[in-house]
Amino acid sequence: MPRVAVDAMGGDFAPQAVVEGVLEALEAFSDLTILLVGQPEKIHPYLKRRRVKRLEIIEASQVVSMDEAPIGALRAKPDSSIRRAFDLVKNGEAEAVVSAGNSGAVVATGLFVLGRLSGVSRPAIATVLPTVKENAVLIDAGANVDCKPHHLLQFAFMGAVFAKEILSRTNPKVGLLSIGEEGGKGNTLVKRTHKLLSSSTLNYVGNIEGRDIYRGEVDVIVCDGFVGNVCLKLSEGLAEALMAMMLDEVRRKRSAQLGFALARKALMNFKRRIDWRERGGAPLLGVEGVVIIGHGRSDARAIRNAIRTARDFIQQEVVVRLKEALSELASPSGVAS
Amino acid sequence: MPRVAVDAMGGDFAPQAVVEGVLEALEAFSDLTILLVGQPEKIHPYLKRRRVKRLEIIEASQVVSMDEAPIGALRAKPDSSIRRAFDLVKNGEAEAVVSAGNSGAVVATGLFVLGRLSGVSRPAIATVLPTVKENAVLIDAGANVDCKPHHLLQFAFMGAVFAKEILSRTNPKVGLLSIGEEGGKGNTLVKRTHKLLSSSTLNYVGNIEGRDIYRGEVDVIVCDGFVGNVCLKLSEGLAEALMAMMLDEVRRKRSAQLGFALARKALMNFKRRIDWRERGGAPLLGVEGVVIIGHGRSDARAIRNAIRTARDFIQQEVVVRLKEALSELASPSGVAS
Numbered sequence: 001m002p003r004v005a006v007d008a009m010g011g012d013f014a015p016q017a018v019v020e021g022v023l024e025a026l027e028a029f030s031d032l033t034i035l036l037v038g039q040p041e042k043i044h045p046y047l048k049r050r051r052v053k054r055l056e057i058i059e060a061s062q063v064v065s066m067d068e069a070p071i072g073a074l075r076a077k078p079d080s081s082i083r084r085a086f087d088l089v090k091n092g093e094a095e096a097v098v099s100a101g102n103s104g105a106v107v108a109t110g111l112f113v114l115g116r117l118s119g120v121s122r123p124a125i126a127t128v129l130p131t132v133k134e135n136a137v138l139i140d141a142g143a144n145v146d147c148k149p150h151h152l153l154q155f156a157f158m159g160a161v162f163a164k165e166i167l168s169r170t171n172p173k174v175g176l177l178s179i180g181e182e183g184g185k186g187n188t189l190v191k192r193t194h195k196l197l198s199s200s201t202l203n204y205v206g207n208i209e210g211r212d213i214y215r216g217e218v219d220v221i222v223c224d225g226f227v228g229n230v231c232l233k234l235s236e237g238l239a240e241a242l243m244a245m246m247l248d249e250v251r252r253k254r255s256a257q258l259g260f261a262l263a264r265k266a267l268m269n270f271k272r273r274i275d276w277r278e279r280g281g282a283p284l285l286g287v288e289g290v291v292i293i294g295h296g297r298s299d300a301r302a303i304r305n306a307i308r309t310a311r312d313f314i315q316q317e318v319v320v321r322l323k324e325a326l327s328e329l330a331s332p333s334g335v336a337s
Numbered sequence: 338m339p340r341v342a343v344d345a346m347g348g349d350f351a352p353q354a355v356v357e358g359v360l361e362a363l364e365a366f367s368d369l370t371i372l373l374v375g376q377p378e379k380i381h382p383y384l385k386r387r388r389v390k391r392l393e394i395i396e397a398s399q400v401v402s403m404d405e406a407p408i409g410a411l412r413a414k415p416d417s418s419i420r421r422a423f424d425l426v427k428n429g430e431a432e433a434v435v436s437a438g439n440s441g442a443v444v445a446t447g448l449f450v451l452g453r454l455s456g457v458s459r460p461a462i463a464t465v466l467p468t469v470k471e472n473a474v475l476i477d478a479g480a481n482v483d484c485k486p487h488h489l490l491q492f493a494f495m496g497a498v499f500a501k502e503i504l505s506r507t508n509p510k511v512g513l514l515s516i517g518e519e520g521g522k523g524n525t526l527v528k529r530t531h532k533l534l535s536s537s538t539l540n541y542v543g544n545i546e547g548r549d550i551y552r553g554e555v556d557v558i559v560c561d562g563f564v565g566n567v568c569l570k571l572s573e574g575l576a577e578a579l580m581a582m583m584l585d586e587v588r589r590k591r592s593a594q595l596g597f598a599l600a601r602k603a604l605m606n607f608k609r610r611i612d613w614r615e616r617g618g619a620p621l622l623g624v625e626g627v628v629i630i631g632h633g634r635s636d637a638r639a640i641r642n643a644i645r646t647a648r649d650f651i652q653q654e655v656v657v658r659l660k661e662a663l664s665e666l667a668s669p670s671g672v673a674s
Contacts (some may be wrong), residue, residue, distance in 0.1 A: 132581045142516060179479060179566040182404075187482035187563040210567040211574030226524040229516040230547040230564060231571055237548030238575055239537035244469045246603045263600035266583045 001031055004307055005085040005094035008038030008061045010101020011298045012262040015039075018100065019046035021303025026054055028304065029311055030065045032293055035094050038081040039063070060084035066296055070104035082106055086113035089289040096310035098281060100294030100303060107284055107293075109145050114288040117319070119326035122147070123286030124155045124225065125293065126162050127232065130273040133216025137162050141282060142229035149192035152176070152222055153200065154329065158285040159220035160202055161325045166309075167219065175208035175218035177227060183207060189224065197222075199326060232274070239271040281306030283313065285322060290314055338368055339651040341644055342422040342431035345375030346400040347438020348635045354377075355437065356383035358640025362617040363391055366648055372431050375418040376400070403633055407441035411449055419443055423567035425448035426626040431645035435618060437631030437640060444480050444621055444630075447478040448564065454656070456663035459484070460623030461492045461562065462630065463499050464569065468608040470553030474499050478512035478619055479566035486529040489513070489559055490537065491666065495622040496557035497539055498662045502653045503646075504556065512555035514564060520544060526561065534559075538665060569611070618643030620650065622659060627651055 006022055008015045015038055022034050036043060037058045044057075060081040064073040077083065082105055088094040088112050099106045101176055103125075111123060124140035139159040144151060156174050163172035176194055178186035183194045185207060197204040208218055213231065223231070273279065279302070281292035290313040294306040313319070343359055345352045352375055371516040373380060374395045381394075397418040401410040414420065419442055425431040427450050437445045440462075448460060461477035476496040481488060493511050500509035513531055515523035518529045520625050522544060534541040545555055550568065552607070560568070580601055610616065616639070618629035627650040 130582075132578050145516065177567060177572070179482065179563055187561075190563075209574075210570030210572075211577070213571055214574050214578030224524075226516055226527075227564060227567060230514060230568065232558055233516070233547030234550055234568055234571060235547075235575055237546075237551050239579070240548070241469050241551030242576070242579065242604065242607060245467075245607060246600055267579065268417055270582060272577060 002311045003033045003035065003094045004096045004098055004310045005035045006039055006307065007085050007099035007101050008036050008043050009081040010099040011294060012296050013299060015042050015300060016046050017300050018303050019043055020300035024300055024304040025307040032311060039086045057073040058084060063210060064102050064105045066102050068102055068105065070108040078227045081209045082109050084171040086110055090114060092217055096290035096292065098161050098306045100296060100298035103293050108323045110284055110287045117286050117288060117323055119329055120154055120286035122151045122199045123284050124158060124240040125282050125283050126159060127282045127327040130270060131214045131216030135167055136216060136221055137167065140225040140228050140230055141224045141232055144225040147189060147224040149196050150211045152193040153196045155323045156197055156202055156220065156222045157329050158322055159222060161321045162285065163219040165318050165321050166312060169219045171203050172219035173202045173203045174222060177217050177221055177223040178207035179209060180299050181207050181209060220281055235271060235274050236271060239267050243267050256277060279305055290319060338370060339648045340370045340372065341433045341435055342372045342374055342425040343644065344422050344436035344438050345373045345380050346418040347436040348631060349633050350636060352379050353383050354635060354637050355640050356380055357637035361637055361641040362644040363399045369648060372425055374422045392478045395421060399430045401439050401442045403439050405439055405442065407445040410442045411445050419446050421449055422666045426449060432651045433629065434528045435643045435647050436629060437633060437635035440630050447621055447624045447628045452625050454625060454660055454663055456666055457491055457623035459488045461495060461622050462619050463496060463622050464619045467607060468551045468553030473553060473556055473557040473558055474504065475565055476571055477562040477565050479562045480621065481562040484526060484561040486526060486533050489530040490533045493534055493539055493557065493559045494662045494666050495659055496559060498658045499622065500556040502655050503649060508540045509556035511539045511541045511557040511559060514543040514558055514560035516546060517582035518544050518546060521665050523583055572611050573608060576604050580604050616642055617646040627656060
């Protein structure tokens with residue numbers, strides 16, 4: 001019986017979208033219990049009835065706004081919905097947190113309340129990308145803007161567990177994002193990380209370039225959170241720009257409109273697929289518990305999908321698998337150097 | 338009378354593509370003189386006749402291969418075509434170098450032979466990107482993988498000169514690539530650079546995100562060479578991947594094929610536009626002379642276009658304009674802090 005704590009107050013359309021998503025998830029997954037955390041008087045109007053099976057409302061008086069400084073929010077709001085949701089996991093009352101709120105605050109609070117897994121210096125956000133072949137996971141998507149080589153090594157191990165357990169890859173191929181395929185290419189961070197990865201037990205295939213991300217040749221793409229975030233947003237923006245460029249063409253050629261409509265559909269579809277947080281939430285890997293970060297723009301369907309991801313993580317025991325992989329990393333055979 | 342030194346031996350299709358491109362350029366621009374540098378016995382077969390007006394062949398006995406280590410090549414091959422081409426600029430016999438050869442070797446040799454402009458710590462590669470509105474310039478596209486804030490500040494000044502002189506923008510808007518629009522967002526490098534740019538005399542509009550690159554809201558996009566190169570290659574790869582995804586759709590819907598053909602044309606067109614090195618070469622800014630780096634895959638047309646860019650740079654006196662802008666940077670009013 002998976003138990004998921006959901007932040008009712010997080011996201012641009014909270015609490016309505018969150019409450020509706022929670023109701024959808026409860027209907028879709030009959031084994032699920034949800035602890036919905038927030039201000040009861042704001043939640044109740046969207047519940048439709050007084051009592052819902054397998055749903056508990058947990059009161060939290062404070063709300064962290066979307067643009068609040070994460071550390072400030074953590075200190076100043078001990079009774080925020082984000083904080084209370086993590087407390088539920090800490091106390092064993094829930095196994096996962098789902099929040100579409102201020103993602104910096106979710107990361108900081110998760111780290112503070114749950115703590116890191118042994119062997120993890122920095123938890124990282126994993127995000128699923130569509131490719132020409134199968135989906136791949138990119139890690140870190142934005143939790144850590146300044147990284148050391150051993151952080152990237154840990155991201156690689158965590159990404160490989162994700163690819164195995166959630167994307168069902170056996171022996172996932174791991175690539176390091178750089179600016180040339182040879183091991184000697186890249187910045188200082190990447191060159192040093194390449195050495196660590198080369199002597200690790202992972203199925204490391206070497207450097208990949210930006211153009212390889214969507215080719216689907218690797219299952220796990222490792223990079224720091226600054227580069228990862230730039231890549232994600234660039235991809236979104238490029239899909240939009242291409243749409244605009246194509247629309248520009250179609251105005252001139254009426255005969256082609258059906259095809260263009262389909263092409264646009266393909267682009268929109270890609271854009272939606274790229275934003276994994278809208279589809280199923282992006283997990284924060286490396287903390288003692290399951291944490292799924294939803295997109296700020298999450299609608300009810302996105303919330304439902306993020307809850308589904310949390311349920312998958314609980315059932316696949318991803319945190320246990322992460323611990324196993326990280327202990328391998330810590331052991332002498334994990335990294336030869 | 339612009340005089341351009343062209344590396345005959347550089348590029349995947351050298352010397353044939355280079356010689357053909359040179360002949361095209363000489364025909365297109367009647368004010369141009371070209372010094373073609375390389376192994377005469379390899380060049381002559383493609384010249385068709387013994388003497389060509391405004392063309393001189395300059396002998397260089399050595400060739401730097403495309404995958405040779407740049408510094409090693411600089412040391413071991415004092416008579417390479419790249420080295421000889423730069424010597425011609427150094428000695429005042431030519432005003433510009435065009436090479437589609439090993440770009441690391443071109444950067445290293447250019448720096449060594451010509452030296453840096455006063456006020457420039459690191460020359461950078463500028464590249465022109467298509468956007469939904471007008472073209473923009475991204476700097477650095479890959480010359481410097483590890484940067485300091487003052488390097489990025491210099492890139493910004495050089496990019497602004499490029500936008501003014503070559504893209505004809507008055508008071509070009511400069512944006513700093515980061516992962517959030519607020520000045521406090523980004524990695525350490527970007528946060529510090531933001532402060533420098535904020536107190537500079539540039540028309541600095543603040544941080545931009547990956548998704549803004551193709552929106553055309555800024556004329557100059559500043560980033561380190563690692564991030565810049567990842568962005569460029571990601572964009573190329575994404576355009577390819579989207580094409581593959583769309584082709585996948587069209588197989589199912591025959592009625593849409595015309596539209597798809599046009600959509601594919603738009604994507605191919607974008608892909609070609611994105612690779613500025615194929616279109617007109619990417620200038621290396623910050624050295625004492627004009628240096629245009631062509632793409633390794635350059636065909637005759639690409640070589641011709643790179644020569645045209647070199648000619649534009651000479652006629653617009655871009656190096657003089659760069660010196661003026663950089664002296665402004667060095668003066669107390671350039672940066673307030």
